[in-house]
Amino acid sequence: MQAASSPYPTDPRQLRIQDFHYDLPADRIAPEPLPDRAASRLLVYRSGIIQDKTFRDLPAELPLGSLLIFNDTRVVRARLLAQRPSGGQVELFCLEPVAPHRALEPALQQTGYATWRCLVGNGRRWKSGPVQLDFQAFGQPATLWAERQAVEGGGESLIDFRWEPSSLPFAEVLRAAGHLPLPPYLHRPDTAQDAVRYQTVYAAHEGAVAAPTAGLHFTPEVLAALGARGLATGYVTLHVGAGTFQPVKADTMADHPMHAEPIIVxxxxxRQLLGHQAGPVIAVGTTSLRTLESLYWLGAALVRDPAAPLEVTQWQPYAEVAEAVTPAAALGALLAYLERTGSAAVEASTRLLIAPGYRFRLVQGLITNFHQPESTLLLLVAALLGPGWQQVYAHALAGGYRFLSYGDSSLLLPDKPAAPVDFGTGFD
Structure with missing residues (x-):
């Protein structure tokens, strides 16, 4: 599928982030979720035509034969509020494990001690020594100690944790002692309501520090309505990192580093993707979309070199855009890799940046919320819609839509409508 016609440079490294600015009044940012998930509004953009619906209308608005792909990551309570010996509070926002495990799943099961890369808040007076957090786990008193090992810049530090009882896995420490990492633009502490509503109803695998917010609108009833209409669903896992909130500070995208995020498929x-011929593949959220498109590039690399590392770099698609690897060949190479290694899932990392100039391989539509100006998420929408993104956002602003994580939703079907992906032929 070709990217939509665009006035932007074909090389996204030359893009100026200021060209993706719009004025977002503070009162348009939804501070709280609606009482009913599915009562949110739904902007439907189909081939340049916009309609106003509610999210319950989604199943009827989707093309027949669609395959919806969800991200089933679960948000962990990654914010820890510890006390200095003097009584001051230090915030530790756990970003990624460093030792003794770098992989997320074993790191969350680690007992007794661990080292994580963290964002440190209010840490200027924390010069040395441990900070402490007392909490309750399984009805018993517990204590976490944290000591700064090294400062890495950008507010990040390597933090050595140890805790008692040492038999607790770190996942339980976070569940019992931590707070949900709400987006910083909400400017409020997390509540009991957030513990439920800042998770999707299908969240299954712990590891995200931000919710895949496009999925927050789905209810069991909406999911059942998809099945009743004959629409297929599938799940991937991308553990959303704090970098999703990282502003683009560079003038051009060439100087903006994308954060790495783990994916599990x-x-x-x-096999479901390979066998799907009935209709378009539609990503539920930007994280699902980036995961699906990353699968193509992982497989394309394996076609050329069966020993290629399972990682997608930021600019890889733009350097290899002329490579004529079909989606079927890419997915087949991934399956061959799993069979060769005796693995049940692809476990990889991606830094994929999708911006105008990108050509989509697997995805033909997107369900997503409304994103911050001058963000990489807005660049992704612009890559899918071309200049149509401006029409969508102008309509949403004029029509009273609620923005960002707890805001309203959109169904975006590009100007060249989704036809079933032919996984047996190339796109070149």
Whole structure:
């Protein structure tokens, strides 16, 4: 599928982030979720035509034969509020494990001690020594100590944690002692309501420090309505990192570093994609979209070199855009890799930046919320819609839509409508 016609440079490294600015009044940012998830509004953009619906209308608005792909990550309570010996509070926002495990799943099961890369808040007076957090786990008193090992810049530090009882896995420490990492623009502490509503109803695998917010609108009833209409669903896992909130500070995208995020995709999902011929593949959220498109680039690399590392770099698609690897060949290479290694799932990392100039391989539509100005998420929408993104956002602003994580939703079907992906032929 070709990217929509665009006035932007074909090389996204030359893009100026100021060209993706719009004025977002503070009162348009939704501070709280609606009482009913599915009562949110739904802007439907189809081939340049916009309609105003509610989210319950989504199943009827989707093209027949669609395959919806969800991100089933679960948000962890990654904010820890510890006390200095003098009584001052230090915030530790756990970003990624460093030792003894770098992989997320074993790191969350680690007992007794661990080292994580963290954002440190209010840490200027924390010069040395441990900070402490007392909490309750399984009805018993517990204590966490944290000591700064090294400062890495940008507010990030390596933090050594140890805790008692040492038999607790770190996942339980976070569940019992931590707070949900709400987006910083909400400017409020997390509540009991957020513990439920800042998770999707299908969240399954712990590891995200931000919610895949496009999925927050789905209810069991909406999911059932998808099935009743004959629409297929599938799941991938991308553990959303704090970098999703990272502002683009560079004038051009060439100087903006994308954060790495882990993805996990089961072999069954690869087979589902290969066997799907009925209609378009529609990503539920930007994280699902980036995961699906990353699968193509992982597989394309394996086609050329079966020993290629399972990682997608930021600019890889733009350097290799002329490579004529079909989606079927890319997915097939991933399945061959799993069979060769005896693995049940692709476990990889991606820094994929999707911006105008990108050509989509697997995805033909997107369900997503409304994103911050001058953000990489807005660049992704612009890559899908071309200049149509401006029409969408102008309509949403004029029509009273609620923005950002707890805001309203949109169904975006590009100007060249989604036809079933032919996984047996190339796009070149």
């Amino acid at each position: 089961q072999a069954s999902l690869l």
